[in-house]
Amino acid sequence: MLEVHGLxxxxxGNPVLEDVRIEIGRGKLVGLLGANNAGKSTxxxxxxGVVPASSGRILFEGEDITRLSPKSRVERGIIQxxxxxxxxxxxxxxxxxxxxxxxATARPRRAERIDYVLDLLPRLKERIGxxxxxLSGGEQQMLAIGRGLVAEPRLLMLDEPSLGLAPRFVQYVFxxxxxxxxxxxxxxxxxxxxxxxxxxxxxxxxxxxGRVVVExxxxxxxxxxxxxxxxxxx
Amino acid sequence: MKSEFFxxxxxxxxxxxxxxxxxxxxxxxxxYLHIATLTLIYIALASSWNIVGGIGGQISLAHSLFVGTGAxxxxxLLLKLGINMWLGMVIAALVSGLMGAIISFxxxxxxxxHLSFALxxxxxxxxxEIIVIGTEALGGASGLFLPKxxxxxxxxxxxxxxxxxxxxxxLAVGAILINLAVLNLPLGFYLRTIRDNEAAAQAIxxxxxxxxxxxMVISAMFTSVIGTAYARYLTFVDPYQLASPVLTVEIxxxxxxxxxxxxxxxxxxxxxxxxxxxxxxxxxxGSLPGLHYFVYGAVVIAxxxxxxxxxxxxxxxxxxxxxxxxxxxxxxxxIAAPGA
Numbered sequence: 001m002l003e004v005h006g007l008x009x010x011x012x013g014n015p016v017l018e019d020v021r022i023e024i025g026r027g028k029l030v031g032l033l034g035a036n037n038a039g040k041s042t043x044x045x046x047x048x049g050v051v052p053a054s055s056g057r058i059l060f061e062g063e064d065i066t067r068l069s070p071k072s073r074v075e076r077g078i079i080q081x082x083x084x085x086x087x088x089x090x091x092x093x094x095x096x097x098x099x100x101x102x103x104a105t106a107r108p109r110r111a112e113r114i115d116y117v118l119d120l121l122p123r124l125k126e127r128i129g130x131x132x133x134x135l136s137g138g139e140q141q142m143l144a145i146g147r148g149l150v151a152e153p154r155l156l157m158l159d160e161p162s163l164g165l166a167p168r169f170v171q172y173v174f175x176x177x178x179x180x181x182x183x184x185x186x187x188x189x190x191x192x193x194x195x196x197x198x199x200x201x202x203x204x205x206x207x208x209x210g211r212v213v214v215e216x217x218x219x220x221x222x223x224x225x226x227x228x229x230x231x232x233x234x
Numbered sequence: 235m236k237s238e239f240f241x242x243x244x245x246x247x248x249x250x251x252x253x254x255x256x257x258x259x260x261x262x263x264x265x266y267l268h269i270a271t272l273t274l275i276y277i278a279l280a281s282s283w284n285i286v287g288g289i290g291g292q293i294s295l296a297h298s299l300f301v302g303t304g305a306x307x308x309x310x311l312l313l314k315l316g317i318n319m320w321l322g323m324v325i326a327a328l329v330s331g332l333m334g335a336i337i338s339f340x341x342x343x344x345x346x347x348h349l350s351f352a353l354x355x356x357x358x359x360x361x362x363e364i365i366v367i368g369t370e371a372l373g374g375a376s377g378l379f380l381p382k383x384x385x386x387x388x389x390x391x392x393x394x395x396x397x398x399x400x401x402x403x404x405l406a407v408g409a410i411l412i413n414l415a416v417l418n419l420p421l422g423f424y425l426r427t428i429r430d431n432e433a434a435a436q437a438i439x440x441x442x443x444x445x446x447x448x449x450m451v452i453s454a455m456f457t458s459v460i461g462t463a464y465a466r467y468l469t470f471v472d473p474y475q476l477a478s479p480v481l482t483v484e485i486x487x488x489x490x491x492x493x494x495x496x497x498x499x500x501x502x503x504x505x506x507x508x509x510x511x512x513x514x515x516x517x518x519x520g521s522l523p524g525l526h527y528f529v530y531g532a533v534v535i536a537x538x539x540x541x542x543x544x545x546x547x548x549x550x551x552x553x554x555x556x557x558x559x560x561x562x563x564x565x566x567x568x569i570a571a572p573g574a
Binding site for chain 1: 420423424426434437
């Protein structure tokens with residue numbers, strides 16, 4: 001579904017990502033692991049088009065999308081749930097969800113998608129008229145995921161959904177991700193949380209200083225000594 | 235999404251207030267009519283700026299460029315080429331819109347942050363002032379004198395103080411209505427997403443360049459039209475007044491004190507600050523030089539410290555909590571739901 005070949009990107013000359021090669025098959029839950037500064041967020045921002053690639057190619061369903069605008073990528077179903085649960089704080093939960101479906105592809109079925117999200121995340125239903133900024137951190141993360149789901153993703157990219165959440169919310173977020181995966185959605189999960197990600201994903205890549213140092217079926221990645229060293233920076 | 239725009243359009247209070255204001259010239263002595271007219275001009279200017287600076291969160295310091303274009307260009311076209319000022323107004327508005335679009339494109343192309351955007355727009359405004367002062371055809375440093383206002387509507391003349399007062403009232407109401415319309419169109423929601431978080435806006439597929447450009451062009455064109463009317467009101471088109479970045483600073487101050495991003499916020503700021511500034515100058519200007527500025531500055535600091543998000547939001551939340559406490563006496567406050 002998604003193929004990334006030799007992707008290099010960075011800010012102002014010094015590359016953050018070097019020659020990254022990644023493949024995500026349809027319906028897979030793929031994890032991208034790495035410590036702080038490994039280049040995880042830059043990678044996801046390259047896929048969504050917010051950060052331009054300096055070289056390399058990104059293919060989505062066989063189409064070269066390397067030079068497409070973020071908006072065109074959203075219309076193709078590449079949906080990012082940004083790090084730090086960036087909801088729009090002054091707007092209500094409903095308005096946030098509606099804004100998830102403003103792209104041309106999702107718009108016609110926006111009302112149904114919102115119903116689906118509210119069934120999946122009943123907490124949001126209780127909070128529907130409340131300003132998003134007044135929600136708890138966990139609820140905001142659910143809203144950010146819900147907003148992404150309204151956009152009718154074909155590939156859902158979650159950037160550190162567990163960051164800064166209480167443990168039971170982390171558990172809940174991963175349950176939601178499992179459910180989406182079981183329903184056939186393709187998910188790219190970018191995380192620092194090593195054990196949880198390895199337990200829930202099919203396949204994993206480990207980034208270290210902008211390069212893929214380990215990849216493989218999640219169970220194998222777990223036992224690979226290089227995974228630990230990538231994390232500990234040894 | 236609820237439509238405040240139509241609520242206001244249908245509101246008898248809104249139109250009643252406008253009709254009452256329109257009667258102003260019949261009762262106000264000329265000094266107070268001048269202050270009222272000036273207040274309306276600044277309501278219009280600050281509300282126009284609010285589309286970009288408040289709703290869109292792009293702190294543009296280039297707006298003196300648009301006021302200046304509206305004032306100086308249309309006046310120069312009339313005086314040097316004999317072009318009717320109505321047409322001059324349209325030409326100036328188109329030029330301003332084009333400049334606004336170019337600024338938006340530069341902002342997008344070079345991915346300027348908020349600070350860089352403010353500084354670059356300020357640089358454009360400084361350049362604009364220098365160009366006007368250095369160009370004899372635009373009146374140069376000595377400015378331009380418009381012919382006496384004889385009340386010939388076809389020549390963009392509105393007669394007495396009453397005529398120009400009504401023009402400014404129309405522009406002020408127009409600017410507020412444009413704000414309301416923008417806020418209730420998808421454009422307004424997109425602008426707010428961009429203001430709140432550009433990365434999140436992109437993640438949901440909002441076209442950043444397009445929405446910023448539309449906001450900037452609307453704001454620039456309307457500001458330019460106000461500039462043309464302002465020039466007509468002053469008769470003497472002084473580049474140091476109408477093309478100076480100091481004017482933008484006043485506009486930004488008024489919008490901020492009133493409440494950024496709210497349709498009626500900038501209007502409230504102008505209603506407070508313009509009469510205050512004028513009256514202080516009238517009362518204190520003759521005594522100790524600079525004293526009126528000192529008092530004005532002290533009042534502005536006090537207001538901003540007391541209501542950091544602006545006067546209007548502060549008044550609204552005060553009103554809401556007053557209503558809420560009246561309600562909660564009848565009804566017990568609901569217990570917060572436990573964590574999931």
